[in-house]
Amino acid sequence: MKNDFTFAIIKPNAVKNRYIGQILAMINEAGFRISAMKMVKMTKPQAEAFYDVHKEKPFYNGLVEFMISGPIVALILKNDNAIEEFRTLIGNTDPVKAEEGTIRKIFAASLQMNAVHGSDSPENATIEASFFFSGFERFYS
Numbered sequence: 188m189k190n191d192f193t194f195a196i197i198k199p200n201a202v203k204n205r206y207i208g209q210i211l212a213m214i215n216e217a218g219f220r221i222s223a224m225k226m227v228k229m230t231k232p233q234a235e236a237f238y239d240v241h242k243e244k245p246f247y248n249g250l251v252e253f254m255i256s257g258p259i260v261a262l263i264l265k266n267d268n269a270i271e272e273f274r275t276l277i278g279n280t281d282p283v284k285a286e287e288g289t290i291r292k293i294f295a296a297s298l299q300m301n302a303v304h305g306s307d308s309p310e311n312a313t314i315e316a317s318f319f320f321s322g323f324e325r326f327y328s
């Protein structure tokens with residue numbers, strides 16, 4: 188069965204550049220419903236834990252520093268086939284390779300500062316959503 192939610196982050200560069208509104212508008216226009224949302228600034232241990240899967244990668248330290256450089260917006264988004272649909276909406280990790288009209292193509296500053304995060308599997312969506320939100324903070328209808 189295809190999953191019905193994904194976990195997303197509006198990253199620090201997009202928050203700093205005042206793109207929250209435009210990105211949320213694109214998310215809504217693409218048919219997603221917001222199930223949970225908050226703006227927070229991660230601590231270094233939190234960012235390290237969130238990106239633990241990438242800890243051996245050469246970009247890990249830079250990524251952690253970037254993700255704690257300012258507030259982020261964390262989101263749980265509902266839609267049919269949410270993970271795949273959201274990854275299509277945001278485009279390739281590298282904005283140079285991302286399709287025209289995708290969120291990363293429009294709002295990314297670089298490969299690292301690529302404006303948004305989207306979960307890559309139902310397992311990771313569940314882990315990531317519960318890293319940021321309790322059941323009490325989620326709306327299920």
Ligand code: IDP
Pocket residue numbers: 241246250279280298299300301303304305307
């Ligand atoms: P994804 O966000 O499209 O799933 P991942 O490979 O999971 O891409 O990488 C996580 C994040 O790490 C990316 O969104 C980007 O911010 C950063 N990143 C990935 N590859 C590089 C790189 O080669 N240089 C710098 N940052 C990178």
Ligand code: MG
Pocket residue numbers: 305307
């Ligand atoms: Mg990823």
